[in-house]
Amino acid sequence: MTRQELINQIKEKRSFLCVGLDTDITKIPEHLQEEEDPIFAFNKAIIEATEDLCVAYKPNIAFYESYGVRGWHALQKTWQILPKHCFSIADAKRGDIGNTSKMYAQAFFDRTVSGMSFDSITIAPYMGKDSVTPFLDFEGKWAIVLALTSNEGSKDFQNFTNHEGKQLFEEVIDKVNQWGDTENLMYVVGATRGEAFLEIRKHAPDHFLLVPGVGAQGGSLQEVCKYGMNKDCGLLVNSTRGIIYASSGKDFAERAREEAILLRNEMERELIHHGII
Amino acid sequence: MTRQELINQIKEKRSFLCVGLDTDITKIPEHLQEEEDPIFAFNKAIIEATEDLCVAYKPNIAFYESYGVRGWHALQKTWQILPKHCFSIADAKRGDIGNTSKMYAQAFFDRTVSGMSFDSITIAPYMGKDSVTPFLDFEGKWAIVLALTSNEGSKDFQNFTNHEGKQLFEEVIDKVNQWGDTENLMYVVGATRGEAFLEIRKHAPDHFLLVPGVGAQGGSLQEVCKYGMNKDCGLLVNSTRGIIYASSGKDFAERAREEAILLRNEMERELIHHGII
Numbered sequence: 377m378t379r380q381e382l383i384n385q386i387k388e389k390r391s392f393l394c395v396g397l398d399t400d401i402t403k404i405p406e407h408l409q410e411e412e413d414p415i416f417a418f419n420k421a422i423i424e425a426t427e428d429l430c431v432a433y434k435p436n437i438a439f440y441e442s443y444g445v446r447g448w449h450a451l452q453k454t455w456q457i458l459p460k461h462c463f464s465i466a467d468a469k470r471g472d473i474g475n476t477s478k479m480y481a482q483a484f485f486d487r488t489v490s491g492m493s494f495d496s497i498t499i500a501p502y503m504g505k506d507s508v509t510p511f512l513d514f515e516g517k518w519a520i521v522l523a524l525t526s527n528e529g530s531k532d533f534q535n536f537t538n539h540e541g542k543q544l545f546e547e548v549i550d551k552v553n554q555w556g557d558t559e560n561l562m563y564v565v566g567a568t569r570g571e572a573f574l575e576i577r578k579h580a581p582d583h584f585l586l587v588p589g590v591g592a593q594g595g596s597l598q599e600v601c602k603y604g605m606n607k608d609c610g611l612l613v614n615s616t617r618g619i620i621y622a623s624s625g626k627d628f629a630e631r632a633r634e635e636a637i638l639l640r641n642e643m644e645r646e647l648i649h650h651g652i653i
Numbered sequence: 654m655t656r657q658e659l660i661n662q663i664k665e666k667r668s669f670l671c672v673g674l675d676t677d678i679t680k681i682p683e684h685l686q687e688e689e690d691p692i693f694a695f696n697k698a699i700i701e702a703t704e705d706l707c708v709a710y711k712p713n714i715a716f717y718e719s720y721g722v723r724g725w726h727a728l729q730k731t732w733q734i735l736p737k738h739c740f741s742i743a744d745a746k747r748g749d750i751g752n753t754s755k756m757y758a759q760a761f762f763d764r765t766v767s768g769m770s771f772d773s774i775t776i777a778p779y780m781g782k783d784s785v786t787p788f789l790d791f792e793g794k795w796a797i798v799l800a801l802t803s804n805e806g807s808k809d810f811q812n813f814t815n816h817e818g819k820q821l822f823e824e825v826i827d828k829v830n831q832w833g834d835t836e837n838l839m840y841v842v843g844a845t846r847g848e849a850f851l852e853i854r855k856h857a858p859d860h861f862l863l864v865p866g867v868g869a870q871g872g873s874l875q876e877v878c879k880y881g882m883n884k885d886c887g888l889l890v891n892s893t894r895g896i897i898y899a900s901s902g903k904d905f906a907e908r909a910r911e912e913a914i915l916l917r918n919e920m921e922r923e924l925i926h927h928g929i930i
Contacts, residue, residue, distance in 0.1 A: 436756075439753075442766060444760070448722045448725045449722050452722060472713075473804040474806075479677075479716050482719040483720075489721070490724075491722065500779050500780070501809075502779045502802075503777075504808065507806055508806075522780065525780050527751065527783055528782065528783050529780055529782035529784055529785075530781055531781065532781030532828055533778060533824065534779070534781070536813065536815060536821055536824055537816070539814070539815070544810065547813055
Protein backbone atom coordinates (compact mmCIF):
# COMPACT_ATOMS: atom_id res chain seq x y z
CA MET A 377 0.00 0.00 0.00
CA THR A 378 1.35 3.45 -0.90
CA ARG A 379 1.37 6.44 1.41
CA GLN A 380 -1.38 8.09 -0.61
CA GLU A 381 -3.55 4.98 -0.50
CA LEU A 382 -3.12 4.87 3.28
CA ILE A 383 -4.11 8.53 3.60
CA ASN A 384 -7.15 7.88 1.41
CA GLN A 385 -8.20 5.00 3.66
CA ILE A 386 -7.86 7.19 6.73
CA LYS A 387 -10.06 9.89 5.20
CA GLU A 388 -12.61 7.42 3.90
CA LYS A 389 -12.94 5.42 7.12
CA ARG A 390 -12.49 8.52 9.30
CA SER A 391 -10.15 6.45 11.38
CA PHE A 392 -6.44 5.86 11.93
CA LEU A 393 -6.98 2.82 14.08
CA CYS A 394 -4.67 -0.18 13.93
CA VAL A 395 -5.96 -3.34 15.57
CA GLY A 396 -3.27 -5.48 17.19
CA LEU A 397 -3.69 -9.20 16.66
CA ASP A 398 -1.65 -10.41 19.65
CA THR A 399 -3.68 -13.56 19.80
CA ASP A 400 -2.92 -15.53 22.93
CA ILE A 401 -4.51 -18.96 22.96
CA THR A 402 -4.89 -18.80 26.74
CA LYS A 403 -6.98 -15.62 26.48
CA ILE A 404 -9.38 -16.39 23.66
CA PRO A 405 -12.95 -17.44 24.46
CA GLU A 406 -13.46 -20.98 25.62
CA HIS A 407 -15.96 -21.91 22.92
CA LEU A 408 -13.30 -21.29 20.25
CA GLN A 409 -10.89 -23.76 21.80
CA GLU A 410 -12.80 -26.56 20.09
CA GLU A 411 -12.09 -25.12 16.64
CA GLU A 412 -9.46 -26.84 14.51
CA ASP A 413 -7.37 -23.65 14.61
CA PRO A 414 -8.60 -21.50 17.52
CA ILE A 415 -6.12 -18.67 16.83
CA PHE A 416 -7.26 -18.33 13.24
CA ALA A 417 -10.93 -18.63 14.16
CA PHE A 418 -10.49 -15.83 16.72
CA ASN A 419 -8.62 -13.58 14.27
CA LYS A 420 -11.21 -14.15 11.56
CA ALA A 421 -14.05 -13.09 13.84
CA ILE A 422 -12.13 -10.03 15.06
CA ILE A 423 -11.26 -8.96 11.51
CA GLU A 424 -14.84 -9.37 10.28
CA ALA A 425 -16.08 -7.32 13.23
CA THR A 426 -13.64 -4.42 12.80
CA GLU A 427 -12.45 -4.11 9.19
CA ASP A 428 -14.65 -1.12 8.35
CA LEU A 429 -13.46 0.71 11.47
CA CYS A 430 -9.70 0.37 11.23
CA VAL A 431 -7.08 1.11 8.58
CA ALA A 432 -4.47 -1.40 9.73
CA TYR A 433 -3.96 -4.80 11.36
CA LYS A 434 -0.84 -5.70 13.27
CA PRO A 435 -0.28 -9.34 14.17
CA ASN A 436 2.47 -9.56 16.77
CA ILE A 437 4.61 -12.37 15.42
CA ALA A 438 5.77 -13.59 18.85
CA PHE A 439 2.27 -14.79 19.65
CA TYR A 440 2.28 -17.07 16.60
CA GLU A 441 5.92 -18.11 16.78
CA SER A 442 5.45 -19.29 20.35
CA TYR A 443 3.33 -22.15 19.00
CA GLY A 444 5.97 -23.24 16.51
CA VAL A 445 4.84 -24.70 13.19
CA ARG A 446 1.18 -24.60 14.19
CA GLY A 447 1.48 -20.91 15.07
CA TRP A 448 3.11 -20.04 11.75
CA HIS A 449 0.35 -21.85 10.01
CA ALA A 450 -2.24 -19.71 11.84
CA LEU A 451 -0.26 -16.59 10.93
CA GLN A 452 -0.15 -17.49 7.27
CA LYS A 453 -3.88 -18.17 7.18
CA THR A 454 -4.52 -14.89 9.00
CA TRP A 455 -2.42 -12.99 6.46
CA GLN A 456 -4.54 -14.51 3.69
CA ILE A 457 -7.76 -13.04 5.07
CA LEU A 458 -6.44 -9.57 5.92
CA PRO A 459 -8.58 -7.19 3.84
CA LYS A 460 -6.67 -5.54 0.99
CA HIS A 461 -8.02 -2.13 2.03
CA CYS A 462 -6.19 -2.40 5.34
CA PHE A 463 -2.47 -1.74 5.83
CA SER A 464 -0.85 -4.89 7.22
CA ILE A 465 1.99 -4.78 9.73
CA ALA A 466 4.11 -7.77 10.69
CA ASP A 467 5.10 -6.70 14.19
CA ALA A 468 8.27 -8.76 14.26
CA LYS A 469 10.99 -6.36 15.49
CA ARG A 470 13.56 -8.08 13.32
CA GLY A 471 17.05 -6.87 12.37
CA ASP A 472 20.32 -8.62 11.56
CA ILE A 473 23.34 -8.21 9.28
CA GLY A 474 22.56 -7.46 5.63
CA ASN A 475 22.23 -10.93 4.11
CA THR A 476 20.19 -12.10 7.09
CA SER A 477 17.85 -9.11 7.11
CA LYS A 478 17.25 -9.93 3.45
CA MET A 479 16.00 -13.34 4.58
CA TYR A 480 13.70 -11.74 7.15
CA ALA A 481 12.41 -9.39 4.46
CA GLN A 482 11.67 -12.41 2.29
CA ALA A 483 9.84 -14.05 5.19
CA PHE A 484 7.38 -11.19 5.53
CA PHE A 485 7.34 -9.59 2.07
CA ASP A 486 7.82 -12.30 -0.56
CA ARG A 487 4.79 -14.55 -0.74
CA THR A 488 6.34 -16.68 -3.49
CA VAL A 489 8.88 -17.91 -0.95
CA SER A 490 7.25 -17.62 2.47
CA GLY A 491 3.56 -17.63 1.63
CA MET A 492 3.05 -14.14 3.09
CA SER A 493 3.40 -10.57 1.93
CA PHE A 494 2.67 -7.94 4.55
CA ASP A 495 2.78 -4.23 3.67
CA SER A 496 5.29 -3.56 6.42
CA ILE A 497 7.42 -4.95 9.19
CA THR A 498 8.68 -3.47 12.46
CA ILE A 499 12.49 -3.29 12.76
CA ALA A 500 14.93 -3.00 15.68
CA PRO A 501 17.68 -0.57 14.67
CA TYR A 502 20.58 -1.63 16.95
CA MET A 503 22.63 -3.21 14.14
CA GLY A 504 22.51 -0.13 11.90
CA LYS A 505 22.19 0.55 8.21
CA ASP A 506 22.67 -2.85 6.58
CA SER A 507 20.14 -4.34 9.01
CA VAL A 508 17.45 -1.89 7.87
CA THR A 509 18.00 -1.26 4.15
CA PRO A 510 17.20 -4.79 2.89
CA PHE A 511 13.59 -4.16 3.91
CA LEU A 512 13.54 -0.95 1.86
CA ASP A 513 14.60 -2.78 -1.30
CA PHE A 514 11.12 -4.24 -1.66
CA GLU A 515 9.01 -2.00 -3.89
CA GLY A 516 5.87 -0.80 -2.17
CA LYS A 517 6.85 -2.21 1.23
CA TRP A 518 7.58 -0.34 4.45
CA ALA A 519 10.07 -0.60 7.32
CA ILE A 520 8.69 0.64 10.64
CA VAL A 521 11.72 1.32 12.79
CA LEU A 522 11.65 1.36 16.59
CA ALA A 523 12.42 4.86 17.81
CA LEU A 524 10.88 5.58 21.22
CA THR A 525 8.90 2.65 22.57
CA SER A 526 6.22 2.68 25.25
CA ASN A 527 7.54 0.03 27.60
CA GLU A 528 9.21 0.48 30.97
CA GLY A 529 12.63 -0.52 29.58
CA SER A 530 12.53 2.06 26.78
CA LYS A 531 14.53 4.52 28.88
CA ASP A 532 17.40 2.10 29.45
CA PHE A 533 19.03 2.80 26.10
CA GLN A 534 16.72 4.94 23.97
CA ASN A 535 17.43 7.98 26.16
CA PHE A 536 21.21 7.46 26.12
CA THR A 537 22.47 10.98 25.39
CA ASN A 538 25.54 12.26 23.58
CA HIS A 539 27.65 15.30 24.49
CA GLU A 540 25.35 17.57 22.47
CA GLY A 541 22.30 16.46 24.40
CA LYS A 542 21.02 14.32 21.56
CA GLN A 543 19.30 11.11 22.63
CA LEU A 544 19.71 7.73 20.94
CA PHE A 545 16.14 7.67 19.63
CA GLU A 546 16.76 11.03 17.93
CA GLU A 547 19.98 9.75 16.40
CA VAL A 548 18.08 6.69 15.17
CA ILE A 549 15.47 8.82 13.42
CA ASP A 550 18.04 11.20 11.90
CA LYS A 551 20.19 8.39 10.53
CA VAL A 552 17.38 6.12 9.36
CA ASN A 553 15.80 9.10 7.57
CA GLN A 554 18.81 9.06 5.23
CA TRP A 555 18.19 5.45 4.20
CA GLY A 556 14.64 5.82 2.95
CA ASP A 557 11.85 8.37 2.75
CA THR A 558 8.31 9.07 3.88
CA GLU A 559 7.02 6.58 1.29
CA ASN A 560 8.75 3.54 2.80
CA LEU A 561 9.70 4.43 6.38
CA MET A 562 7.67 4.88 9.54
CA TYR A 563 8.72 4.99 13.20
CA VAL A 564 7.36 3.33 16.31
CA VAL A 565 6.67 5.95 18.97
CA GLY A 566 4.94 4.98 22.20
CA ALA A 567 2.02 6.99 23.50
CA THR A 568 3.09 7.10 27.11
CA ARG A 569 3.91 10.81 27.04
CA GLY A 570 2.08 12.87 24.44
CA GLU A 571 4.65 15.65 24.67
CA ALA A 572 7.38 13.35 23.46
CA PHE A 573 5.79 13.70 20.03
CA LEU A 574 6.95 17.34 19.93
CA GLU A 575 10.54 16.08 19.99
CA ILE A 576 9.81 13.31 17.49
CA ARG A 577 8.14 15.67 15.04
CA LYS A 578 11.28 17.87 14.99
CA HIS A 579 13.12 14.91 13.49
CA ALA A 580 10.33 13.35 11.46
CA PRO A 581 7.72 15.99 10.65
CA ASP A 582 6.21 14.14 7.70
CA HIS A 583 6.62 10.45 8.47
CA PHE A 584 3.81 8.24 9.61
CA LEU A 585 4.24 7.05 13.19
CA LEU A 586 2.97 3.76 14.56
CA VAL A 587 1.78 4.44 18.08
CA PRO A 588 1.26 1.62 20.59
CA GLY A 589 0.24 2.24 24.17
CA VAL A 590 -3.15 3.83 23.57
CA GLY A 591 -5.86 1.66 25.05
CA ALA A 592 -9.42 2.07 26.16
CA GLN A 593 -7.99 5.01 28.13
CA GLY A 594 -9.21 8.03 26.17
CA GLY A 595 -7.10 10.95 27.36
CA SER A 596 -3.84 10.02 25.78
CA LEU A 597 -5.22 9.75 22.25
CA GLN A 598 -6.02 13.44 22.44
CA GLU A 599 -2.49 14.19 23.66
CA VAL A 600 -0.93 12.08 20.93
CA CYS A 601 -2.95 13.92 18.30
CA LYS A 602 -2.24 17.32 19.82
CA TYR A 603 1.50 16.85 19.54
CA GLY A 604 1.89 14.16 16.93
CA MET A 605 -0.68 14.65 14.16
CA ASN A 606 0.50 16.25 10.91
CA LYS A 607 -1.37 17.49 7.82
CA ASP A 608 -1.76 13.94 6.45
CA CYS A 609 -2.74 12.59 9.89
CA GLY A 610 0.65 10.85 10.09
CA LEU A 611 -0.47 8.50 12.84
CA LEU A 612 -1.49 4.87 13.06
CA VAL A 613 -2.67 4.36 16.60
CA ASN A 614 -2.73 0.78 17.76
CA SER A 615 -5.06 -0.80 20.24
CA THR A 616 -4.89 -4.46 21.12
CA ARG A 617 -6.15 -5.67 24.46
CA GLY A 618 -8.86 -3.02 24.78
CA ILE A 619 -10.43 -4.35 21.60
CA ILE A 620 -9.64 -8.00 21.06
CA TYR A 621 -10.05 -9.00 24.70
CA ALA A 622 -13.00 -6.70 25.45
CA SER A 623 -14.96 -9.83 26.33
CA SER A 624 -13.92 -13.41 26.92
CA GLY A 625 -17.41 -14.70 26.20
CA LYS A 626 -19.33 -15.63 23.07
CA ASP A 627 -19.93 -11.91 22.44
CA PHE A 628 -16.19 -11.20 22.05
CA ALA A 629 -16.46 -10.04 18.42
CA GLU A 630 -19.45 -7.76 19.07
CA ARG A 631 -17.72 -6.29 22.11
CA ALA A 632 -14.54 -5.81 20.07
CA ARG A 633 -16.60 -3.94 17.50
CA GLU A 634 -18.14 -1.73 20.17
CA GLU A 635 -14.73 -0.80 21.55
CA ALA A 636 -13.39 -0.17 18.04
CA ILE A 637 -16.35 2.12 17.34
CA LEU A 638 -15.62 4.15 20.47
CA LEU A 639 -12.01 4.63 19.42
CA ARG A 640 -12.93 5.30 15.80
CA ASN A 641 -15.42 7.98 16.91
CA GLU A 642 -12.76 9.63 19.00
CA MET A 643 -10.37 9.49 16.07
CA GLU A 644 -12.97 11.00 13.77
CA ARG A 645 -13.31 13.94 16.16
CA GLU A 646 -9.55 14.42 16.11
CA LEU A 647 -9.39 14.26 12.31
CA ILE A 648 -12.11 16.90 12.10
CA HIS A 649 -10.53 19.02 14.82
CA HIS A 650 -7.21 19.00 12.96
CA GLY A 651 -8.88 19.83 9.64
CA ILE A 652 -7.98 16.59 7.92
CA ILE A 653 -11.52 15.56 7.08
CA MET B 654 23.51 -26.48 29.52
CA THR B 655 25.27 -24.87 32.50
CA ARG B 656 28.38 -22.73 32.27
CA GLN B 657 30.44 -25.51 33.85
CA GLU B 658 29.12 -28.07 31.39
CA LEU B 659 30.05 -25.77 28.53
CA ILE B 660 33.56 -25.29 29.90
CA ASN B 661 33.90 -29.06 30.29
CA GLN B 662 32.88 -29.56 26.65
CA ILE B 663 35.46 -27.01 25.52
CA LYS B 664 38.22 -28.77 27.45
CA GLU B 665 37.16 -32.21 26.33
CA LYS B 666 36.79 -31.37 22.64
CA ARG B 667 39.73 -28.93 22.74
CA SER B 668 37.56 -26.56 20.76
CA PHE B 669 35.36 -23.52 21.22
CA LEU B 670 33.90 -23.69 17.75
CA CYS B 671 30.29 -22.83 17.02
CA VAL B 672 28.99 -23.92 13.63
CA GLY B 673 26.44 -21.57 12.11
CA LEU B 674 23.51 -23.27 10.41
CA ASP B 675 22.48 -20.43 8.08
CA THR B 676 21.07 -22.90 5.64
CA ASP B 677 20.13 -21.22 2.38
CA ILE B 678 18.24 -23.49 0.02
CA THR B 679 19.80 -21.73 -2.97
CA LYS B 680 23.30 -22.58 -1.75
CA ILE B 681 23.01 -26.21 -0.76
CA PRO B 682 24.28 -28.92 -3.10
CA GLU B 683 22.12 -29.78 -6.05
CA HIS B 684 21.79 -33.47 -5.26
CA LEU B 685 20.05 -32.58 -1.97
CA GLN B 686 17.36 -30.58 -3.70
CA GLU B 687 15.55 -33.82 -4.46
CA GLU B 688 15.19 -34.68 -0.78
CA GLU B 689 11.80 -34.24 0.83
CA ASP B 690 13.28 -31.59 3.11
CA PRO B 691 16.57 -30.35 1.59
CA ILE B 692 17.32 -27.92 4.46
CA PHE B 693 16.99 -30.63 7.06
CA ALA B 694 18.96 -33.15 4.98
CA PHE B 695 21.79 -30.62 4.62
CA ASN B 696 21.82 -29.77 8.35
CA LYS B 697 21.80 -33.44 9.32
CA ALA B 698 24.84 -34.15 7.17
CA ILE B 699 26.70 -31.08 8.47
CA ILE B 700 25.93 -31.96 12.10
CA GLU B 701 27.05 -35.56 11.69
CA ALA B 702 30.28 -34.37 10.06
CA THR B 703 31.17 -31.81 12.73
CA GLU B 704 29.62 -32.70 16.11
CA ASP B 705 32.86 -34.00 17.62
CA LEU B 706 34.72 -30.85 16.55
CA CYS B 707 32.44 -28.09 17.79
CA VAL B 708 30.82 -27.22 21.10
CA ALA B 709 27.86 -25.27 19.72
CA TYR B 710 25.43 -25.01 16.82
CA LYS B 711 23.73 -21.79 15.87
CA PRO B 712 20.83 -21.94 13.40
CA ASN B 713 20.10 -18.45 12.14
CA ILE B 714 16.33 -18.30 12.39
CA ALA B 715 15.89 -15.91 9.44
CA PHE B 716 17.00 -18.62 7.03
CA TYR B 717 14.19 -20.91 8.21
CA GLU B 718 11.55 -18.25 8.70
CA SER B 719 12.01 -17.07 5.13
CA TYR B 720 10.39 -20.32 3.97
CA GLY B 721 7.37 -19.85 6.20
CA VAL B 722 5.70 -22.93 7.67
CA ARG B 723 7.99 -25.30 5.74
CA GLY B 724 11.07 -23.50 7.11
CA TRP B 725 9.83 -23.70 10.70
CA HIS B 726 9.24 -27.36 10.21
CA ALA B 727 12.86 -27.80 9.06
CA LEU B 728 14.04 -25.78 12.07
CA GLN B 729 12.06 -27.90 14.49
CA LYS B 730 13.41 -31.12 12.98
CA THR B 731 16.94 -29.70 13.10
CA TRP B 732 16.53 -28.81 16.78
CA GLN B 733 15.51 -32.42 17.45
CA ILE B 734 18.80 -33.80 16.11
CA LEU B 735 21.15 -31.28 17.72
CA PRO B 736 23.46 -33.38 19.91
CA LYS B 737 22.86 -32.89 23.64
CA HIS B 738 26.61 -32.41 24.19
CA CYS B 739 26.53 -29.26 22.06
CA PHE B 740 25.29 -25.86 23.24
CA SER B 741 22.41 -24.77 21.03
CA ILE B 742 21.85 -21.16 20.03
CA ALA B 743 18.70 -19.84 18.38
CA ASP B 744 20.17 -16.87 16.53
CA ALA B 745 16.94 -14.95 16.42
CA LYS B 746 17.85 -11.43 17.61
CA ARG B 747 14.44 -11.04 19.22
CA GLY B 748 13.31 -8.43 21.74
CA ASP B 749 9.97 -6.79 22.51
CA ILE B 750 7.99 -5.48 25.48
CA GLY B 751 7.81 -7.80 28.48
CA ASN B 752 4.72 -9.90 27.74
CA THR B 753 5.81 -10.30 24.11
CA SER B 754 9.39 -11.25 24.93
CA LYS B 755 7.87 -13.91 27.16
CA MET B 756 6.17 -15.32 24.06
CA TYR B 757 9.47 -15.30 22.16
CA ALA B 758 11.12 -17.06 25.08
CA GLN B 759 8.39 -19.69 24.94
CA ALA B 760 8.98 -20.09 21.19
CA PHE B 761 12.62 -21.02 21.66
CA PHE B 762 12.79 -22.41 25.21
CA ASP B 763 9.54 -24.23 25.97
CA ARG B 764 9.24 -27.41 23.93
CA THR B 765 5.87 -28.26 25.46
CA VAL B 766 4.41 -25.26 23.64
CA SER B 767 6.59 -24.65 20.58
CA GLY B 768 8.21 -28.03 20.04
CA MET B 769 11.73 -26.62 20.58
CA SER B 770 13.99 -25.90 23.51
CA PHE B 771 17.31 -24.30 22.62
CA ASP B 772 19.91 -23.58 25.31
CA SER B 773 20.05 -19.94 24.35
CA ILE B 774 18.74 -17.17 22.11
CA THR B 775 20.32 -14.00 20.77
CA ILE B 776 18.61 -10.77 21.86
CA ALA B 777 18.53 -7.20 20.53
CA PRO B 778 18.73 -4.82 23.51
CA TYR B 779 17.14 -1.64 22.10
CA MET B 780 13.91 -1.97 24.12
CA GLY B 781 15.69 -2.36 27.47
CA LYS B 782 15.18 -4.36 30.62
CA ASP B 783 11.71 -5.85 30.24
CA SER B 784 12.63 -7.01 26.72
CA VAL B 785 15.59 -9.03 28.05
CA THR B 786 14.59 -10.38 31.46
CA PRO B 787 11.78 -12.73 30.32
CA PHE B 788 14.48 -14.86 28.69
CA LEU B 789 16.39 -15.03 31.98
CA ASP B 790 13.37 -16.40 33.82
CA PHE B 791 13.87 -19.80 32.19
CA GLU B 792 15.98 -22.00 34.45
CA GLY B 793 19.14 -23.23 32.70
CA LYS B 794 18.61 -21.05 29.61
CA TRP B 795 20.77 -18.20 28.32
CA ALA B 796 20.22 -14.78 26.76
CA ILE B 797 23.00 -13.75 24.38
CA VAL B 798 22.67 -10.00 24.03
CA LEU B 799 23.98 -8.01 21.06
CA ALA B 800 26.78 -5.71 22.22
CA LEU B 801 29.25 -4.92 19.43
CA THR B 802 28.38 -6.64 16.19
CA SER B 803 30.65 -7.34 13.23
CA ASN B 804 28.62 -5.80 10.41
CA GLU B 805 29.22 -2.55 8.57
CA GLY B 806 26.22 -0.88 10.22
CA SER B 807 27.41 -1.69 13.75
CA LYS B 808 29.02 1.73 14.08
CA ASP B 809 25.79 3.60 13.28
CA PHE B 810 24.42 3.33 16.80
CA GLN B 811 26.62 0.99 18.85
CA ASN B 812 29.37 3.62 19.00
CA PHE B 813 27.01 6.44 19.97
CA THR B 814 28.92 8.10 22.81
CA ASN B 815 27.77 9.95 25.91
CA HIS B 816 29.41 12.99 27.52
CA GLU B 817 31.74 10.77 29.54
CA GLY B 818 33.04 9.04 26.44
CA LYS B 819 31.06 5.89 27.13
CA GLN B 820 29.75 4.15 24.02
CA LEU B 821 26.30 2.57 23.68
CA PHE B 822 27.68 -0.98 23.52
CA GLU B 823 29.46 -0.39 26.83
CA GLU B 824 26.28 0.97 28.39
CA VAL B 825 24.44 -2.10 27.10
CA ILE B 826 26.90 -4.46 28.76
CA ASP B 827 26.98 -2.53 32.04
CA LYS B 828 23.20 -2.37 32.32
CA VAL B 829 22.45 -5.90 31.11
CA ASN B 830 25.05 -7.23 33.59
CA GLN B 831 22.72 -6.10 36.35
CA TRP B 832 19.84 -8.21 35.04
CA GLY B 833 21.56 -11.58 35.04
CA ASP B 834 24.93 -13.15 35.67
CA THR B 835 27.69 -15.16 34.01
CA GLU B 836 25.53 -18.28 34.30
CA ASN B 837 22.72 -17.01 32.07
CA LEU B 838 24.11 -14.08 30.04
CA MET B 839 26.52 -13.87 27.15
CA TYR B 840 27.27 -11.07 24.70
CA VAL B 841 27.67 -10.99 20.94
CA VAL B 842 30.97 -9.34 20.03
CA GLY B 843 32.13 -9.28 16.42
CA ALA B 844 35.66 -10.33 15.52
CA THR B 845 36.36 -7.50 13.11
CA ARG B 846 38.88 -5.78 15.40
CA GLY B 847 40.59 -8.01 17.93
CA GLU B 848 41.56 -5.04 20.07
CA ALA B 849 37.93 -4.18 20.68
CA PHE B 850 37.92 -7.17 23.04
CA LEU B 851 40.16 -5.24 25.42
CA GLU B 852 37.36 -2.74 25.87
CA ILE B 853 34.71 -5.46 26.12
CA ARG B 854 36.65 -7.39 28.76
CA LYS B 855 36.76 -4.28 30.98
CA HIS B 856 32.96 -4.48 31.18
CA ALA B 857 32.50 -8.25 31.01
CA PRO B 858 35.67 -9.96 32.21
CA ASP B 859 34.04 -13.28 33.05
CA HIS B 860 31.15 -13.63 30.61
CA PHE B 861 31.21 -15.91 27.63
CA LEU B 862 31.21 -14.02 24.34
CA LEU B 863 29.69 -15.27 21.12
CA VAL B 864 32.01 -14.15 18.32
CA PRO B 865 30.82 -14.06 14.71
CA GLY B 866 33.00 -12.80 11.88
CA VAL B 867 35.82 -15.32 12.10
CA GLY B 868 35.95 -17.30 8.88
CA ALA B 869 38.49 -19.40 7.07
CA GLN B 870 40.74 -16.36 7.61
CA GLY B 871 43.12 -17.48 10.34
CA GLY B 872 44.74 -14.30 11.65
CA SER B 873 41.81 -12.82 13.43
CA LEU B 874 41.15 -15.88 15.60
CA GLN B 875 44.56 -15.33 17.16
CA GLU B 876 43.73 -11.66 17.76
CA VAL B 877 40.36 -12.51 19.27
CA CYS B 878 42.02 -14.97 21.65
CA LYS B 879 44.85 -12.60 22.51
CA TYR B 880 42.47 -9.90 23.69
CA GLY B 881 39.28 -11.80 24.43
CA MET B 882 40.08 -15.14 26.04
CA ASN B 883 39.68 -15.46 29.80
CA LYS B 884 40.62 -18.20 32.27
CA ASP B 885 37.57 -20.30 31.33
CA CYS B 886 38.11 -19.67 27.60
CA GLY B 887 35.06 -17.37 27.62
CA LEU B 888 34.65 -17.50 23.85
CA LEU B 889 32.38 -19.28 21.42
CA VAL B 890 33.73 -18.48 17.98
CA ASN B 891 31.29 -18.97 15.16
CA SER B 892 32.07 -19.97 11.63
CA THR B 893 29.36 -20.46 9.05
CA ARG B 894 30.12 -20.04 5.37
CA GLY B 895 33.73 -21.23 5.64
CA ILE B 896 32.45 -24.56 6.94
CA ILE B 897 28.96 -25.30 5.67
CA TYR B 898 29.57 -24.00 2.15
CA ALA B 899 33.17 -25.27 1.82
CA SER B 900 31.97 -27.27 -1.17
CA SER B 901 28.80 -27.20 -3.19
CA GLY B 902 29.36 -30.74 -4.45
CA LYS B 903 28.57 -34.19 -3.10
CA ASP B 904 31.61 -33.88 -0.83
CA PHE B 905 30.12 -30.92 1.07
CA ALA B 906 30.00 -32.72 4.41
CA GLU B 907 33.56 -34.07 4.15
CA ARG B 908 34.83 -30.66 3.13
CA ALA B 909 32.90 -29.07 6.00
CA ARG B 910 34.61 -31.52 8.33
CA GLU B 911 38.04 -30.66 6.93
CA GLU B 912 37.47 -26.95 7.46
CA ALA B 913 36.13 -27.55 10.96
CA ILE B 914 39.24 -29.61 11.77
CA LEU B 915 41.50 -26.75 10.64
CA LEU B 916 39.66 -24.30 12.89
CA ARG B 917 39.50 -26.76 15.78
CA ASN B 918 43.26 -27.35 15.52
CA GLU B 919 43.90 -23.65 15.62
CA MET B 920 41.59 -23.35 18.63
CA GLU B 921 43.39 -26.20 20.37
CA ARG B 922 46.68 -24.31 19.96
CA GLU B 923 45.10 -21.21 21.49
CA LEU B 924 43.65 -23.15 24.42
CA ILE B 925 47.10 -24.65 25.10
CA HIS B 926 48.84 -21.31 24.62
CA HIS B 927 46.51 -19.67 27.15
CA GLY B 928 46.94 -22.50 29.64
CA ILE B 929 43.34 -23.67 29.56
CA ILE B 930 44.09 -27.25 28.52
